[in-house]
Amino acid sequence: MSTLLIDAKAINTYYGASHILRGIDFRVARGETIGLMGRNGMGKSTLLKSIMGLVKPRSGSVDIAGQPMMGRPPYEIARLGIAYVPEGRGIFGNLSVVENLKMAARAGTRGQRDWTYERVLETFPRLKERLGHGGQQLSGGEQQMLTIGRALMTNPDVLILDEATEGLAPLIARDIWRICQVVRETGISSVIVDKNWKHVTQITDRNVILVKGEVVFEGSSPELHARPQLLQQYLGV
Numbered sequence: 001m002s003t004l005l006i007d008a009k010a011i012n013t014y015y016g017a018s019h020i021l022r023g024i025d026f027r028v029a030r031g032e033t034i035g036l037m038g039r040n041g042m043g044k045s046t047l048l049k050s051i052m053g054l055v056k057p058r059s060g061s062v063d064i065a066g067q068p069m070m071g072r073p074p075y076e077i078a079r080l081g082i083a084y085v086p087e088g089r090g091i092f093g094n095l096s097v098v099e100n101l102k103m104a105a106r107a108g109t110r111g112q113r114d115w116t117y118e119r120v121l122e123t124f125p126r127l128k129e130r131l132g133h134g135g136q137q138l139s140g141g142e143q144q145m146l147t148i149g150r151a152l153m154t155n156p157d158v159l160i161l162d163e164a165t166e167g168l169a170p171l172i173a174r175d176i177w178r179i180c181q182v183v184r185e186t187g188i189s190s191v192i193v194d195k196n197w198k199h200v201t202q203i204t205d206r207n208v209i210l211v212k213g214e215v216v217f218e219g220s221s222p223e224l225h226a227r228p229q230l231l232q233q234y235l236g237v
């Protein structure tokens with residue numbers, strides 16, 4: 001079995017005539033935590049959507065767990081163990097917290113059921129206090145936790161978080177980072193897109209920086225920290 005859970009090669013993605021992703025290679029190995037960084041509009045979300053089958057690249061290949069999946073629908077990609085939490089959430093506002101979580105439950109690709117309803121609630125004590133609430137009655141941070149909790153209920157091999165802490169109060173954001181660490185410790189791979197490079201690089205094995213749809217840096221957190229001029233140049237920090 002391939003050890004690469006995601007193996008995207010030479011991806012070129014367009015929106016109409018705009019050439020957004022320019023020959024990107026991006027891979028995720030089992031157990032790896034990856035930071036995907038870059039300023040606004042550099043193509044991070046488009047890369048994630050290209051992997052998830054939400055946007056079809058014009059050329060390149062996307063293999064998921066060793067299977068060629070480019071152009072396949074998102075649910076088929078999710079079935080291969082990829083859980084995607086898009087920017088801006090996406091819970092079912094008219095369903096309760098319990099319903100949102102329980103409807104997502106399934107075993108992972110190897111039959112694993114590490115993330116049960118009970119474990120998700122232990123990990124997100126705030127949700128436990130809101131079980132009967134409808135999704136739309138939750139605060140932004142609670143909604144984000146519910147989306148992540150729902151993704152974990154699918155027992156994924158890879159968890160993809162696009163701007164999960166965006167707009168959240170610092171205490172709530174800290175809770176999301178704690179959860180990222182728990183996810184890492186349970187051996188699930190993650191791809192984390194976040195503006196806070198300090199938090200990102202604390203938990204990542206590898207970081208990828210995009211500028212105008214191209215990979216301009218790829219390396220470990222110590223490698224990135226050793227080159228502060230890159231942070232300045234590519235992230236504007």
Ligand SMILES: Nc1ncnc2c1ncn2[C@@H]1O[C@H](COP(=O)(O)OP(=O)(O)OP(=O)(O)O)[C@@H](O)[C@H]1O
Pocket residue numbers: 015018020038039040041042043044045046047
């Ligand atoms: N549906 C769309 N149609 C046309 N252009 C789009 C669409 N979505 C994104 N774009 C453009 O594609 C480029 C890359 O956007 P993308 O959302 O992938 O960037 P990003 O790095 O995720 O940044 P952000 O943090 O702002 O989401 C931007 O120039 C954006 O304006």
